[in-house]
Amino acid sequence: MTSYLRALRLVNFRNYPDDTVLLGPGLNVVVGDNAQGKTNLLEAISFAVTGSSTRTANDAEVVRWKQDFARVEARVSFDDSSDERKVAVGYAPGQKKRLTVDGASAASLANYSAGGAGVRAVTFFPDDIRIVKGSPSDRREFLDGLLSTLKPSYARAVSEYAKAVQQRNQLLRRIRDGFSSERTLWTWDRKVIELGEEVLRGRQAAIGPLEHYFESSLRALYGSEKAAIRYSYSATLDGYAETLRGAHSSDIDRGTTSVGPHRDDFEVLLGGVNLTTFGSQGQQRLATLALKFAARDHIRGETGEDPILLFDDVMSELDERRRDFLSGYFLESTQAVITTTNLEYFDAEVLGRARVIRISGGAVVDTTSGSVSARELSSQKKA
Numbered sequence: 147m148t149s150y151l152r153a154l155r156l157v158n159f160r161n162y163p164d165d166t167v168l169l170g171p172g173l174n175v176v177v178g179d180n181a182q183g184k185t186n187l188l189e190a191i192s193f194a195v196t197g198s199s200t201r202t203a204n205d206a207e208v209v210r211w212k213q214d215f216a217r218v219e220a221r222v223s224f225d226d227s228s229d230e231r232k233v234a235v236g237y238a239p240g241q242k243k244r245l246t247v248d249g250a251s252a253a254s255l256a257n258y259s260a261g262g263a264g265v266r267a268v269t270f271f272p273d274d275i276r277i278v279k280g281s282p283s284d285r286r287e288f289l290d291g292l293l294s295t296l297k298p299s300y301a302r303a304v305s306e307y308a309k310a311v312q313q314r315n316q317l318l319r320r321i322r323d324g325f326s327s328e329r330t331l332w333t334w335d336r337k338v339i340e341l342g343e344e345v346l347r348g349r350q351a352a353i354g355p356l357e358h359y360f361e362s363s364l365r366a367l368y369g370s371e372k373a374a375i376r377y378s379y380s381a382t383l384d385g386y387a388e389t390l391r392g393a394h395s396s397d398i399d400r401g402t403t404s405v406g407p408h409r410d411d412f413e414v415l416l417g418g419v420n421l422t423t424f425g426s427q428g429q430q431r432l433a434t435l436a437l438k439f440a441a442r443d444h445i446r447g448e449t450g451e452d453p454i455l456l457f458d459d460v461m462s463e464l465d466e467r468r469r470d471f472l473s474g475y476f477l478e479s480t481q482a483v484i485t486t487t488n489l490e491y492f493d494a495e496v497l498g499r500a501r502v503i504r505i506s507g508g509a510v511v512d513t514t515s516g517s518v519s520a521r522e523l524s525s526q527k528k529a
């Protein structure tokens with residue numbers, strides 16, 4: 147089954163008062179000058195599909211200034227049927243977010259974002275380079291986000307685990323300061339181990355396939371040098387309980403839990419070199435893209451369904467060869483929505499097969515598909 151978004155309505159979402167955009171299968175190019183709302187449009191698509199913003203943990207930020215609610219509605223089309231699914235996400239500050247599928251409330255946010263909306267998404271925003279360049283928590287967030295989109299129970303385990311570790315840390319500090327006895331730690335150890343093992347099992351199962359997909363994606367994007375990702379455990383699944391218990395006294399001294407999946411990381415390597423420390427900006431960007439493509443392949447491998455791709459300003463820092471490669475990649479995908487300030491990053495032939503969505507004055511002004519866009523490009527080039 148393949149699904150994609152056919153239409154999106156944005157009401158009071160960021161700069162959009164009430165706009166509708168029609169999308170097609172394959173490549174959709176959103177073009178407009180700076181600060182017109184291209185990124186906001188991608189964020190709205192992701193909000194409609196996952197129920198959350200990719201840019202902020204504070205939902206109130208997506209509400210149009212001076213308004214009291216935001217709402218996005220999307221129509222999801224399925225290749226193998228003429229049926230459509232209507233999904234909607236509404237948010238008013240101070241109230242519970244409303245997620246509906248064909249008018250019925252979704253069971254939970256975790257269920258909705260793990261395919262409940264009928265479609266999954268892989269996003270790329272320029273800031274995602276931090277997955278390669280940034281701290282271990284950025285890399286863990288990437289892994290956990292991917293695995294959560296596959297399995298709502300994984301999303302719950304990650305969030306419960308984080309809470310359990312926090313509570314264990316509070317207890318460690320109470321023990322250190324003489325307010326509790328070390329015996330009380332066993333209860334929290336049990337909880338932390340049970341949840342931590344679930345997280346570790348999920349990551350352990352995913353890392354092999356991800357590495358395989360990452361290697362072939364980076365080879366296609368970059369060249370023949372051997373690429374790899376290498377997960378580093380603070381404790382392996384087998385030795386987890388023992389290592390956590392073995393760290394009791396040092397954990398009490400420091401007042402923090404030193405062992406478990408919240409301390410793990412993975413290295414991103416190219417030709418044996420760690421790209422976090424030694425990669426050029428270009429290599430880090432390409433490796434980030436390769437991780438996103440690997441995420442797409444992994445979702446496809448696990449679910450048999452192709453996620454849609456929402457890629458923000460992906461062409462601007464790439465050379466022509468890589469832009470051509472990406473154009474082909476997006477054209478062949480079930481659905482890709484790509485933003486740009488410059489249509490010339492795409493060949494006329496590519497634009498001839500794409501849908502072009504023009505944003506101007508902070509609104510969607512025009513959606514054209516096929517040869518019209520190619521004509522548009524040639525007049526733009528002549529001008």
Ligand SMILES: Nc1ncnc2c1ncn2[C@@H]1O[C@H](COP(=O)(O)OP(=O)(O)OP(=O)(O)O)[C@@H](O)[C@H]1O
Pocket residue numbers: 159160161162178179180181182183184185186187207208209210211487
């Ligand atoms: N909650 C909000 N209400 C109203 N406007 C907002 C809100 N949040 C952001 N904006 C505005 O939306 C505008 C468009 O932002 P967006 O990031 O989508 O631009 P863009 O087209 O992607 O630009 P660029 O090409 O520079 O990246 C910005 O000027 C911003 O101030």
